[in-house]
Structures are given as structure tokens and as C-alpha cells.
Amino acid sequence: MPSMQRASLVLAAALVSATAAAQTKDPLASWNDGPAKQAILKFVAEVTSEGAAFVEPAERIAVFDNDGTLWSEQPIYFQLAFALDRVKAMAPKHPEWKTQEPYKTLLAGDVKGALAQGEKAILGIMAATHSGMTTEEFASSVEAWAASAKHPKSGRLYTEMAYQPMLELLRYLRGKGFKTFIVSGGGVEFMRAWAEKTYGIPPEQVVGSSGVTKFELRPNGPVLLKEAKVEFVDDGPGKPVGINRFIGRRPVLAFGNSDGDHQMLQWTAAGSGRRLLGLVHHTDAEREWAYDRQSHIGKLDKALDEALQRDWTVVDMKKDWKRIYPFER
Amino acid sequence: MPSMQRASLVLAAALVSATAAAQTKDPLASWNDGPAKQAILKFVAEVTSEGAAFVEPAERIAVFDNDGTLWSEQPIYFQLAFALDRVKAMAPKHPEWKTQEPYKTLLAGDVKGALAQGEKAILGIMAATHSGMTTEEFASSVEAWAASAKHPKSGRLYTEMAYQPMLELLRYLRGKGFKTFIVSGGGVEFMRAWAEKTYGIPPEQVVGSSGVTKFELRPNGPVLLKEAKVEFVDDGPGKPVGINRFIGRRPVLAFGNSDGDHQMLQWTAAGSGRRLLGLVHHTDAEREWAYDRQSHIGKLDKALDEALQRDWTVVDMKKDWKRIYPFER
Numbered sequence: 001m002p003s004m005q006r007a008s009l010v011l012a013a014a015l016v017s018a019t020a021a022a023q024t025k026d027p028l029a030s031w032n033d034g035p036a037k038q039a040i041l042k043f044v045a046e047v048t049s050e051g052a053a054f055v056e057p058a059e060r061i062a063v064f065d066n067d068g069t070l071w072s073e074q075p076i077y078f079q080l081a082f083a084l085d086r087v088k089a090m091a092p093k094h095p096e097w098k099t100q101e102p103y104k105t106l107l108a109g110d111v112k113g114a115l116a117q118g119e120k121a122i123l124g125i126m127a128a129t130h131s132g133m134t135t136e137e138f139a140s141s142v143e144a145w146a147a148s149a150k151h152p153k154s155g156r157l158y159t160e161m162a163y164q165p166m167l168e169l170l171r172y173l174r175g176k177g178f179k180t181f182i183v184s185g186g187g188v189e190f191m192r193a194w195a196e197k198t199y200g201i202p203p204e205q206v207v208g209s210s211g212v213t214k215f216e217l218r219p220n221g222p223v224l225l226k227e228a229k230v231e232f233v234d235d236g237p238g239k240p241v242g243i244n245r246f247i248g249r250r251p252v253l254a255f256g257n258s259d260g261d262h263q264m265l266q267w268t269a270a271g272s273g274r275r276l277l278g279l280v281h282h283t284d285a286e287r288e289w290a291y292d293r294q295s296h297i298g299k300l301d302k303a304l305d306e307a308l309q310r311d312w313t314v315v316d317m318k319k320d321w322k323r324i325y326p327f328e329r
Numbered sequence: 330m331p332s333m334q335r336a337s338l339v340l341a342a343a344l345v346s347a348t349a350a351a352q353t354k355d356p357l358a359s360w361n362d363g364p365a366k367q368a369i370l371k372f373v374a375e376v377t378s379e380g381a382a383f384v385e386p387a388e389r390i391a392v393f394d395n396d397g398t399l400w401s402e403q404p405i406y407f408q409l410a411f412a413l414d415r416v417k418a419m420a421p422k423h424p425e426w427k428t429q430e431p432y433k434t435l436l437a438g439d440v441k442g443a444l445a446q447g448e449k450a451i452l453g454i455m456a457a458t459h460s461g462m463t464t465e466e467f468a469s470s471v472e473a474w475a476a477s478a479k480h481p482k483s484g485r486l487y488t489e490m491a492y493q494p495m496l497e498l499l500r501y502l503r504g505k506g507f508k509t510f511i512v513s514g515g516g517v518e519f520m521r522a523w524a525e526k527t528y529g530i531p532p533e534q535v536v537g538s539s540g541v542t543k544f545e546l547r548p549n550g551p552v553l554l555k556e557a558k559v560e561f562v563d564d565g566p567g568k569p570v571g572i573n574r575f576i577g578r579r580p581v582l583a584f585g586n587s588d589g590d591h592q593m594l595q596w597t598a599a600g601s602g603r604r605l606l607g608l609v610h611h612t613d614a615e616r617e618w619a620y621d622r623q624s625h626i627g628k629l630d631k632a633l634d635e636a637l638q639r640d641w642t643v644v645d646m647k648k649d650w651k652r653i654y655p656f657e658r
Contacts, residue, residue, distance in 0.1 A: 203577030215566035221599040237544035248532030270550040
């Protein structure tokens with residue numbers, strides 16, 4: 001055989017094998033081959049293939065809770081960690097905080113003591129760090145925090161604590177023509193500052209809680225001012241309301257992890273045709289955290305009962321996930 | 330030449346010429362070759378080509394007002410026409426309307442007389458026809474109306490009164506990687522029922538005014554109930570607020586037609602880099618309507634002053650548009 005021809009054959013064989021490898025590469029490589037992974041693959045195959053369960057691409061809306069579903073939420077919600085860090089950063093401009101609670105306790109380094117002052121104290125911290133500035137100033141403060149603040153347990157950036165299996169699921173769904181949305185109780189402007197980079201989800205596909213903003217025409221141009229007034233709480237029954245308001249279409253897939261996602265799952269399940277309803281169950285005290293029915297954060301009780309009864313997909317973090325975070329081997 | 334070979338050459342020539350025709354086909358064929366069309370083509374070329382003005386596809390957000398910008402708004406806003414039609418359709422279930430104003434006058438066929446009863450009467454009609462039902466029931470009522478109701482002047486379906494030049498602009502922008510949004514004072518659920526079919530804009534890219542909805546778990550499943558309470562008015566200073574809330578990114582292109590769009594144009598203009606700000610000026614009393622500074626509907630006064638001063642793109646409907654509606658030759 002002439003050498004040119006031989007080289008061509010070798011090249012062709014290499015191309016065929018590379019193509020085969022790409023085709024067989026597991027899109028959900030960090031998922032163990034259990035019932036959760038099988039349910040996802042089966043659902044996606046059914047709604048994207050010709051047949052009775054086919055769903056038009058425009059209708060392939062997939063919604064995900066954020067805290068505890070796409071990234072961790074322990075020992076405190078990451079947005080609260082942001083607020084506490086912001087109090088420290090903003091303190092030089094607030095000398096009154098030296099004598100005012102809960103700031104005094106917090107600035108003395110006693111986070112637990114500050115949080116123990118109750119809901120009103122925490123809401124005060126949230127208001128102080130999330131209002132009284134323009135939307136652009138706020139976004140900058142979140143970006144700076146996300147690029148530098150470290151989680152107390154992992155020592156990693158908070159955005160590195162997104163779940164690797166869920167990152168794979170988001171990418172896999174988008175590859176199959178789904179439009180992925182966040183529908184979270186977290187602040188919409190907080191999430192938008194890092195969601196695109198972390199999850200590949202653009203700002204216009206992030207639905208969350210929000211405060212009132214006000215348009216103001218200043219001498220050097222218009223601004224939107226963030227006011228200390230809650231506008232919308234995207235949690236519990238607020239989630240289907242938020243889906244209707246922001247998306248205007250009923251999802252075919254919904255993933256959550258707590259009772260705050262219960263109504264979103266019910267609303268998604270009630271549509272006609274095939275649906276996938278998923279719950280991330282935090283069962284891994286070693287690699288992540290283990291909590292459910294008794295937890296103050298991410299309490300999962302009634303939604304778990306309905307999931308078990310209706311055969312929704314309950315992801316057992318310990319059994320179903322090979323890796324939790326992208327930084328693990 | 331053997332006939333097979335000749336046939337191949339003819340076919341190849343035909344393919345080349347079809348491709349060339351497709352490439353040179355004017356994407357804005359219903360626009361006369363004036364300054365407005367030139368400004369649009371220049372802007373799009375600049376932000377989509379390598380260079381200082383290049384805008385990443387993810388940032389190519391284009392927002393459009395609806396009434397008077399994408400479709401007509403005379404002699405009354407089309408959503409109000411829907412509400413008046415709904416009163417007639419709903420009357421058999423509301424015997425009390427026979428003696429109750431403004432319904433009595435309206436049901437007697439005197440539209441002008443009913444509307445002359447003032448803002449409170451009109452708001453009452455809007456509430457009666459837009460609440461007290463589920464979101465799905467409401468969407469069905471809009472779909473049925475859009476498929477059958479005829480405009481009093483044109484005798485056409487209301488959705489046929491979308492502007493052909495703007496339909497071309499929407500399609501052209503999407504072909505260039507823009508994401509097109511509606512940002513309108515109209516009701517978001519009213520528009521979503523027909524916007525995808527009419528404009529190619531999916532529900533999740535429609536921003537509008539909204540009423541409060543409430544999640545309710547009924548024995549046969551969950552519903553969202555529309556309540557008679559205004560939640561958000563997406564008009565004037567509400568438009569930048571709505572853009573921030575629903576899109577979370579500053580647009581690079583904004584099109585409106587009235588002072589209700591003024592702040593949206595200011596907000597868009599204040600971003601860094603190249604922007605396109607457009608106003609549809611209703612100057613064609615023959616083919617459409619002519620109105621601006623003195624009009625009760627679609628009043629265009631302050632925004633026109635700023636547009637002229639800052640050299641925004643003012644579309645002179647009479648001069649700039651070859652065709653107004655798709656049904657014209």
C-alpha cells in the first residue's frame with residue numbers, strides 16, 4: 001500500500017474513533033448509574049424524540065431552584081454570608097454601627113451572636129447591604145465579593161460550590177434544546193451577578209426575589225435606585241407566581257430541594273404530557289451536609305412526602321453523585 | 330457535452346444564482362431608503378462586526394414598545410377593544426350589568442358613551458374582564474378574541490395590524506444574533522397569548538404590566554388566580570424598572586413611539602458603547618393615523634424633543650415605510 005493511502009486510512013480511522021468517543025462520552029459523568037440518572041436520560045430521550053411525548057423546543061422550559069439545588073446553602077445561605085461580609089466592608093462609612101445592634105456584635109466578629117438577635121436584625125442587615133445604592137453599584141459589590149470571599153468550610157470561592165452533577169445536567173439539557181432558568185427565593189440581582197459565569201444561565205433567565213427599584217434622572221444620567229422595600233418573594237407559592245410572571249409558560253422540568261420548591265413542583269407536574277420533577281436530597285454529611293425534615297435551612301418534609309408518593313425523582317446525593325463539587329478529583 | 334454533465338452545470342448555476350439572490354435580498358424591503366433605514370443598517374453592521382463597537386451576542390438585547398410601535402393603537406388601545414368585546418361575551422353570566430354602569434350603556438351598543446364615563450369606569454371594565462379567573466382561562470379568552478375580532482377601520486384581525494416594516498426589523502435583528510423583547514404598558518398576559526405567533530417573540534421575552542396572581546391548590550390541581558389588583562405598571566419610569574427586573578441587562582437598541590417610552594430610551598441611551606434609539610412617528614393619516622404632541626393616545630412630545638436634539642432615529646411613517654401592514658400589496 002502506498003504510504004499516502006496508508007496515512008489517509010489511519011487518519012480516517014482516527015476520525016471515526018474520535019467521533020465515536022464524542023458520541024459515547026457520558027454527558028452526566030458525575031452521576032452514578034442509579035434510578036435518578038436513568039429517569040433523567042429516559043425523560044430527555046422521550047420528550048426530544050418523535051412520538052407521543054415529544055415536546056417542541058420552544059416549550060422545553062426547565063426551572064431550577066438555586067440554594068441547595070445548584071449550589072450549597074450551609075452553614076448559612078450564601079447571600080446572607082455576602083450581606084455579613086458587606087457590613088464589614090461598609091463599616092467605615094457607617095460609624096453609627098459601632099454602637100448599634102446587630103452591627104456592633106457582628107463587627108466584633110461574633111456572627112452567631114448577631115444572627116441570634118432574630119429575624120428583624122437579619123432583615124435589617126439585608127436591607128442595609130441591599131438598598132440605598134444604584135443597581136449597578138450593587139452588582140459591582142456582588143461581583144467583587146464572588147471573586148474573593150471564601151466559604152468557611154471548603155475554603156473555596158462560593159461559586160466553586162456549585163454542584164458538578166447539576167452543572168452537567170444544565171449543559172446536557174441545553175444541548176437538547178432546553179432553555180434553563182433559575183427560579184429561586186434568592187435575590188434576583190444577587191444571582192444575576194455571577195449566574196452566567198457559573199451556570200451558563202443569562203440574567204434574563206434568572207427569576208428571584210426582588211426589592212423595589214426607582215428610576216431617577218440625575219444630572220449625569222438616569223439610574224435605578226434600590227429601595228429598602230420588598231417587592232416580591234419568589235418562594236413557596238410565590239414560585240409558580242414568579243414562573244407565570246417572568247416566563248409565562250409552564251415548565252416541563254423542575255428541580256428543587258426543599259419545601260420552598262413544593263408548589264413549583266406541583267405547578268410543573270400539573271401540566272399535560274411528560275414531566276420531570278426532581279428533588280436534591282442532602283444525604284451526604286461527609287462530602288456536603290445531611291439535612292431534611294428538621295432543618296431550619298432547606299427544610300424538606302412535605303415535598304419529600306409527595307415526591308415519594310408520586311414517584312418524583314429524588315436524588316440521593318450520597319448514592320447518586322460521584323462528585324459533589326467541580327474542584328474534587 | 331454529455332447531457333448529464335450539462336444538467337449538472339445548469340443545476341450548479343441555478344444554485345449559485347439562488348444563493349446570490351438570498352444574500353442580496355433586502356431584509357428591510359418595506360423600508361424606503363431614507364435616513365432611518367440607513368441608521369439601522371449602519372448600527373447593526375457596526376455592533377456585529379469586529380471593531381470598537383462590537384457587542385457580544387449575549388449583550389444584543391433589543392426592546393420594543395408594543396402599542397403604536399409594533400402594531401396600531403387607534404382609535405382605542407386594542408387591549409381595551411378586547412375588554413369591551415369581553416363584556417359582551419361575559420354579559421349572559423352577569424345579569425346585574427343590565428342595570429349597572431358603564432355596562433348598561435356599553436351593552437346597549439354605545440361604546441363612546443361608556444368610555445366617556447371616565448377612568449374609573451374604564452378601570453372597572455378592565456378589572457371585570459381581566460380578573461376573577463385562572464391564568465389559563467384568561468389566555469384562552471384572549472386567544473379566541475385574537476382569532477376572531479375585527480378592527481373597526483380595517484376590518485382585519487387586530488394581529489394583522491402589526492407593522493410590516495417592524496416585523497422585518499424584528500426578524501433582521503434576530504438573524505443578527507439579537508434577542509428581541511417587548512417592553513410595553515400593555516398587559517403581559519394579554520400580549521403573550523398572541524405575541525409568539527405574530528412577532529416571533531416567545532412569552533419569556535414579553536415584559537408588560539401585570540395584576541396580582543395567587544396560587545391555589547384545588548382538588549383537581551393547582552391554579553393561578555388573577556386578582557383585581559394592579560401589581561406593576563410597565564410604563565414611563567416603570568419601563569427601565571421592568572427592563573431591570575425582567576431582563577437584568579441594559580438593551581443596546583430600544584424602539585418606542587410615545588412619551589411612555591421616554592425613560593426606556595433614556596435608560597438604553599445611557600449605556601456605554603453604540604446604541605440605537607428609535608421612535609415611530611405617526612405621520613400617515615391616510616394609511617394609518619397621524620398624531621403626536623396633542624394626542625390622548627400615544628402622546629409624543631417630550632420624547633420627540635429629546636430625539637430631535639440627540640439625533641435619535643425618528644421614523645417618519647409616511648416617508649420611511651413603503652407598506653404599513655402585511656396585508657397591503
